[in-house]
Amino acid sequence: MSNITLELKNISKSFGGVKALKNIDLKVKDGEVLAIVGENGAGKSTLMKIIAGALQPNEGSILYKGETVTFNTPLEAMNKGISIVYQEPNIFGDMSVLENLFIGSEMIDKSGTIDWDKMYKEAIEALKLVKLSEEIISKRMNELSIGTQQLVLIARGIFKKCKILILDEPTSILSHAETETLFSIIEDLREKGVSILYISHRLKEIIEISDNIVVLRDGQITENLKPEEASEDRIITAMSGREVNMDTYRDRDLSEAPILIDVKGLSSLKYFEDVSFNIKRGQILGMYGLVGSGRSEVARTIFGDLKKDNGDIYFEGQKIDIRSPKEAVSKKIFYVPEDRGVQGLFGLHSVQYNMSASFIDIFCNKLSVIDKNKEENTIENNIDKYSIKTNNMKSKITSLSGGSQQKVLFCRWLLEEPKLLILDEPTRGIDVKTKAEIHNYIMDLAANGVSVLLISSDLPEVLMLSDVVVTMRQGKITGCINREDLSEELVLKLSVGLND
Amino acid sequence: MIKIKKLLTNVVTSRTSFLISLLLFIIIILSFSSPYFLSISNLLEITQFGAVLAIVALGEALIILSGNEGIDLSVGAILSLSGVLFGLAINNGFSMGAAIIITILSGILLGCINGILIAYIGIPPLIGTLGTMYIYSSLALYLTGGTPISGFPQYFRILGQKNTFGIPNQVLFVAIPIFIFTYFIIKRTSFGRKVYLVGTNDVAARLATINTPKVRMALYAYSGFLASIASIIMCSWLMTARADVGNGLELQAVTVSVLGGINIKGGEGNLSGVMLAVLIITITSSGLQIANVNSIWQLAILGFILIFAVLLNQYIVDKKVA
Numbered sequence: 001m002s003n004i005t006l007e008l009k010n011i012s013k014s015f016g017g018v019k020a021l022k023n024i025d026l027k028v029k030d031g032e033v034l035a036i037v038g039e040n041g042a043g044k045s046t047l048m049k050i051i052a053g054a055l056q057p058n059e060g061s062i063l064y065k066g067e068t069v070t071f072n073t074p075l076e077a078m079n080k081g082i083s084i085v086y087q088e089p090n091i092f093g094d095m096s097v098l099e100n101l102f103i104g105s106e107m108i109d110k111s112g113t114i115d116w117d118k119m120y121k122e123a124i125e126a127l128k129l130v131k132l133s134e135e136i137i138s139k140r141m142n143e144l145s146i147g148t149q150q151l152v153l154i155a156r157g158i159f160k161k162c163k164i165l166i167l168d169e170p171t172s173i174l175s176h177a178e179t180e181t182l183f184s185i186i187e188d189l190r191e192k193g194v195s196i197l198y199i200s201h202r203l204k205e206i207i208e209i210s211d212n213i214v215v216l217r218d219g220q221i222t223e224n225l226k227p228e229e230a231s232e233d234r235i236i237t238a239m240s241g242r243e244v245n246m247d248t249y250r251d252r253d254l255s256e257a258p259i260l261i262d263v264k265g266l267s268s269l270k271y272f273e274d275v276s277f278n279i280k281r282g283q284i285l286g287m288y289g290l291v292g293s294g295r296s297e298v299a300r301t302i303f304g305d306l307k308k309d310n311g312d313i314y315f316e317g318q319k320i321d322i323r324s325p326k327e328a329v330s331k332k333i334f335y336v337p338e339d340r341g342v343q344g345l346f347g348l349h350s351v352q353y354n355m356s357a358s359f360i361d362i363f364c365n366k367l368s369v370i371d372k373n374k375e376e377n378t379i380e381n382n383i384d385k386y387s388i389k390t391n392n393m394k395s396k397i398t399s400l401s402g403g404s405q406q407k408v409l410f411c412r413w414l415l416e417e418p419k420l421l422i423l424d425e426p427t428r429g430i431d432v433k434t435k436a437e438i439h440n441y442i443m444d445l446a447a448n449g450v451s452v453l454l455i456s457s458d459l460p461e462v463l464m465l466s467d468v469v470v471t472m473r474q475g476k477i478t479g480c481i482n483r484e485d486l487s488e489e490l491v492l493k494l495s496v497g498l499n500d
Numbered sequence: 501m502i503k504i505k506k507l508l509t510n511v512v513t514s515r516t517s518f519l520i521s522l523l524l525f526i527i528i529i530l531s532f533s534s535p536y537f538l539s540i541s542n543l544l545e546i547t548q549f550g551a552v553l554a555i556v557a558l559g560e561a562l563i564i565l566s567g568n569e570g571i572d573l574s575v576g577a578i579l580s581l582s583g584v585l586f587g588l589a590i591n592n593g594f595s596m597g598a599a600i601i602i603t604i605l606s607g608i609l610l611g612c613i614n615g616i617l618i619a620y621i622g623i624p625p626l627i628g629t630l631g632t633m634y635i636y637s638s639l640a641l642y643l644t645g646g647t648p649i650s651g652f653p654q655y656f657r658i659l660g661q662k663n664t665f666g667i668p669n670q671v672l673f674v675a676i677p678i679f680i681f682t683y684f685i686i687k688r689t690s691f692g693r694k695v696y697l698v699g700t701n702d703v704a705a706r707l708a709t710i711n712t713p714k715v716r717m718a719l720y721a722y723s724g725f726l727a728s729i730a731s732i733i734m735c736s737w738l739m740t741a742r743a744d745v746g747n748g749l750e751l752q753a754v755t756v757s758v759l760g761g762i763n764i765k766g767g768e769g770n771l772s773g774v775m776l777a778v779l780i781i782t783i784t785s786s787g788l789q790i791a792n793v794n795s796i797w798q799l800a801i802l803g804f805i806l807i808f809a810v811l812l813n814q815y816i817v818d819k820k821v822a
Contacts, residue, residue: 325709346700358708
């Protein structure tokens with residue numbers, strides 16, 4: 001029973017100078033359910049991807065069934081019996097359940113064509129494992145609920161001689177009944193000797209089903225608990241305790257400051273509901289929540305990029321109805337989006353084109369002809385002012401480092417003076433030095449009376465800069481904490497739904 | 501030796517200098533085939549065959565440039581239909597000026613229909629403009645009943661059949677001014693900048709408050725406008741309006757856009773490259789005619805040039821990057 005299936009020795013992984021994992025040692029036994037917890041960015045997903053072959057460690061070794069192994073692709077790991085099911089179901093919606101079960105591993109008969117009969121028989125067996133009826137075999141994936149899709153993917157992961165199953169936040173999208181089913185599946189698997197690595201933010205569940213709980217923080221294992229000795233509070237304490245540099249924060253007297261924006265009962269039924277908060281002039285409001293809690297969607301709704309279903313927004317005391325980003329910008333509400341590559345950058349073009357994209361019209365005469373000198377001087381000044389590392393403004397944006405790219409996007413929205421600046425993950429994936437610089441710029445702006453809505457998964461960042469922190473969970477606001485009462489533990493607690 | 505290699509690499513990687521070299525190369529080859537070919541007057545004369553294509557290709561290039569799989573397959577049909585409307589207007593007693601205005605407005609309207617379907621309703625450009633291509637063509641055929649419309653006043657020849665200083669009028673007075681105007685809009689105005697940005701990243705453009713549907717709508721309307729201008733030239737050149745005159749023009753326009761260096765995925769490319777590509781194609785076709793190459797082979801040779809040029813360019817660019 002207590003044979004060790006998998007052993008990680010001294011695993012480290014860096015991304016461009018940032019250490020995501022440091023010297024991880026971990027043992028997984030046969031039939032063990034091992035829970036892995038940690039806040040956003042603690043390194044959970046990186047660790048799982050390394051085990052599943054989607055990433056390769058920089059240092060350290062992996063022993064699987066007593067042998068040192070290196071997996072170059074997830075397929076290699078899967079063929080050896082290590083399967084991973086990601087949080088967002090990775091499905092082919094227009095194909096049938098049967099086809100999805102066998103994607104990439106279709107069975108072929110002697111003539112070289114697909115052996116549907118054999119696959120059908122095996123599929124019935126596979127679905128039995130996850131307690132789904134065979135009636136759904138021919139249905140298209142899109143016709144199923146997300147929870148059922150997730151179960152199909154789990155079936156795909158386990159039906160082939162699976163030894164280790166990795167579940168990345170499986171229950172965050174499952175209904176209560178589906179969660180129960182999942183737990184009984186896990187129970188079955190455990191009896192068969194399958195080891196399960198289970199990432200989740202639902203601490204109650206974890207204590208309920210796991211044999212062991214590993215807590216990660218800043219890429220290191222900080223605690224290894226038995227469920228008997230673990231309480232939700234104890235886990236939270238182990239998750240928190242990251243170093244927070246408070247030097248950047250500047251005390252400002254905001255008691256007299258008027259409220260700039262007052263959001264009341266804002267809902268966008270698909271993403272979030274009944275969101276209320278207000279931001280004073282010159283105040284920084286940090287919004288913290290786990291990925292998928294609806295933070296970005298709130299921002300995009302205020303910016304007019306998503307439609308609201310309910311609720312009101314008051315801006316400078318007046319009720320406003322923003323229906324497009326353009327209308328938001330005319331009110332001086334600016335938004336620096338979350339995903340640099342997809343939502344921000346114009347990859348084919350220069351630093352200059354990227355920086356002036358939002359306000360190109362301010363460089364134009366009445367006939368909307370661009371005044372080249374005016375544009376280039378402004379860009380040049382900003383490159384100096386924000387010390388953006390680039391050969392010149394004509395360099396392609398993609399030739400810059402991630403940090404410099406982020407600065408360019410930041411500058412794009414400072415060509416005009418904002419009243420409310422919404423920053424969505426302003427420092428994700430950038431180097432420490434640039435991060436500190438951006439933190440300083442944010443502080444400068446606030447000191448000059450700009451209100452900032454700071455959305456971030458980086459808890460130290462939120463704690464360092466915010467005057468007020470709002471926590472979100474599953475589309476709802478779960479707490480609002482003033483700076484005096486701010487603590488890492490409190491924010492974490494509220495963001496995972498523990499409010500006592 | 502290394503110097504020559506470097507020079508060659510430079511020539512091939514910069515699309516404009518590559519196209520110029522290709523143009524010179526083709527002129528030299530063709531001049532061997534016929535003693536009449538290589539004279540300034542002949543070369544200038546040849547440009548008349550390129551005027552219509554040049555005008556239509558400018559619109560096509562901009563639409564491809566604006567990304568999101570943008571393409572306008574209906575330009576040939578718009579040209580046919582607005583030409584027919586022009587002929588009908590003249591035959592129904594409208595003055596030349598009024599007829600021109602009617603034609604241009606109808607071109608813009610037909611382009612706007614494309615724009616609404618694609619930019620606002622969200623039909624994929626390939627399908628949307630394929631559909632309107634059939635509809636506009638059928639309309640043109642219906643209106644003429646299949647017989648060409650003639651009856652244009654004699655002075656109308658001036659535009660399509662006469663020269664000024666040896667340069668065909670439709671080139672000097674229409675194609676070149678339109679090119680300069682379009683080039684200026686794209687290079688120097690905020691609208692032009694927006695076309696490039698929209699074509700590069702639609703989502704980012706939207707979040708940078710660019711009204712992306714409006715930009716695309718304007719481009720389809722402009723493409724329709726250009727096709728109607730080209731239809732007037734075509735009528736003057738042939739002195740008839742025919743319902744099938746634009747057939748196949750849309751694919752030629754796509755061809756020169758791509759050959760000219762417009763990234764088929766949008767966001768990248770230069771209008772002067774497109775004009776060079778028009779010259780290359782026009783000169784090759786007429787050169788082959790002069791050289792008495794069986795016309796069966798003319799399209800095949802264009803196909804070869806297109807594939808060869810794009811391949812060579814890609815190969816060298818890839819190598820340089822790697």
